[in-house]
Amino acid sequence: MTPYSEKRFCWLDWFRFLAAFEVMAFHVRGHLWVHYAQLQADGRNWLAWIFFAGTHCGGEAVTLFFVLSGFLVGGKVLERSLAGSFDLKAYAMDRVSRIYVPLIPVLVFSGIAGYLLGGQPVSLSTGLGNLAGLQSVCVHAYGGNLPLWSLAYEIWFYVLGGFVAVLLCGRGPAKTISLFGIMFVLVLFTRLQPWLLFCWIIGACGYLLVLAEDITPLFSLTGAVLAISGLIYSQYISAHPRSFGNFLSSGHVAEMIFSLGMAVVFAFVSKRVPHSKPMLRFERAGGKLAAFSYTLYLTHFPVVSLWSKFGPEKFAALSVHAFLWFIAECVACLLFAFVFYLPFEAQTARVRALLKRSAPGHNRAVKREEQLVRGPATAADLAQGEK
Numbered sequence: 001m002t003p004y005s006e007k008r009f010c011w012l013d014w015f016r017f018l019a020a021f022e023v024m025a026f027h028v029r030g031h032l033w034v035h036y037a038q039l040q041a042d043g044r045n046w047l048a049w050i051f052f053a054g055t056h057c058g059g060e061a062v063t064l065f066f067v068l069s070g071f072l073v074g075g076k077v078l079e080r081s082l083a084g085s086f087d088l089k090a091y092a093m094d095r096v097s098r099i100y101v102p103l104i105p106v107l108v109f110s111g112i113a114g115y116l117l118g119g120q121p122v123s124l125s126t127g128l129g130n131l132a133g134l135q136s137v138c139v140h141a142y143g144g145n146l147p148l149w150s151l152a153y154e155i156w157f158y159v160l161g162g163f164v165a166v167l168l169c170g171r172g173p174a175k176t177i178s179l180f181g182i183m184f185v186l187v188l189f190t191r192l193q194p195w196l197l198f199c200w201i202i203g204a205c206g207y208l209l210v211l212a213e214d215i216t217p218l219f220s221l222t223g224a225v226l227a228i229s230g231l232i233y234s235q236y237i238s239a240h241p242r243s244f245g246n247f248l249s250s251g252h253v254a255e256m257i258f259s260l261g262m263a264v265v266f267a268f269v270s271k272r273v274p275h276s277k278p279m280l281r282f283e284r285a286g287g288k289l290a291a292f293s294y295t296l297y298l299t300h301f302p303v304v305s306l307w308s309k310f311g312p313e314k315f316a317a318l319s320v321h322a323f324l325w326f327i328a329e330c331v332a333c334l335l336f337a338f339v340f341y342l343p344f345e346a347q348t349a350r351v352r353a354l355l356k357r358s359a360p361g362h363n364r365a366v367k368r369e370e371q372l373v374r375g376p377a378t379a380a381d382l383a384q385g386e387k
Helices: 012-032 046-054 058-083 088-118 124-131 146-169 173-188 194-210 217-239 251-269 277-290 293-310 320-341 345-358 362-374 379-386
Strands: none
Touching (some): 012 046, 012 058, 012 277, 012 293, 058 251, 088 124, 088 146, 088 293, 088 320, 124 146, 146 293, 194 251, 217 251
8 A cells, every 4th residue: 555645635736826826915915005994985895805804814824834834744754754764865855955946046036136126235144044044033034035034934844854853763873963953943943933833833743634544524624614713813813913902812823723724624635636627637737836836935025026116106995907906916926936937946856856866875775776676686687786
């Protein structure tokens, strides 16, 4: 029986793309319109309320990214560690290629865009700090590209996952080193937002539900209710921060409720394989869109800043003219991200393969795998291999 971790997860690509799209829409709307309370009196109608509410979930969309990362990365780390099949070298190369193949060129682009558009200083130390995942710890997001703050979290989530795996299945000094590594990451999170680490861990625990025989629709419905409740609660708290006094007044509680619900939803939908041709096409379309969602997340803010510099003044009403500007700006962000994706993020698999071929011991590992496939070697084979 094929381990579930080797199978493809269904529908999660759509969540990944829609989360990136929501973050982009949040920033586009924020640059094009004034706050809802500042709209013209006759413009604060139900249509404007729906539009502003629908494009006000940027923070929750980032939380969704973290839960999804915990589910897909942290969950597999747990599964492979408990099974004794975790490969630290392969894990490190996978995560490094995933993060840095798009990130390095985006940092160059952000530095140029930030300097030309807003006079942002081009600082080598800030750029290196962003590469090391130290934004929000001791440096700012490079080039004024604000979404880069979340990359610090992803980098340290991955580092923590590797240390935990070594602690679970390593031997000798490796266990001691991993223990100190875990302590270092946890101390680092005192400078970040530790509740987001809990959201990632919730996602990783949600993956364990995938290993269960089945998840009942009632249980998944409970997860959906929790996710929707957490989303509504988070939005309400952001608009009325003192409405509950000191009782459940923190939006961080709402983020964790939302995360718990989404972890259950991910576990449920990932096992629902589409069978009809229309649904198969729809599900695969999500994969094509999600392919450049990471690039979209990284590049959209400088593009939005460019539009803000040369575009119109902020709108005070939801008119057709303003909405056309919104659509045009969103399309520009999508097109730019796709073009930027082709030479960089689209090459991640090639870079990863190159890293693995260049790693010490790669040829010996390949020969061992080939030997297992061929069966016991003959004397002639062994002699040929020595030449």
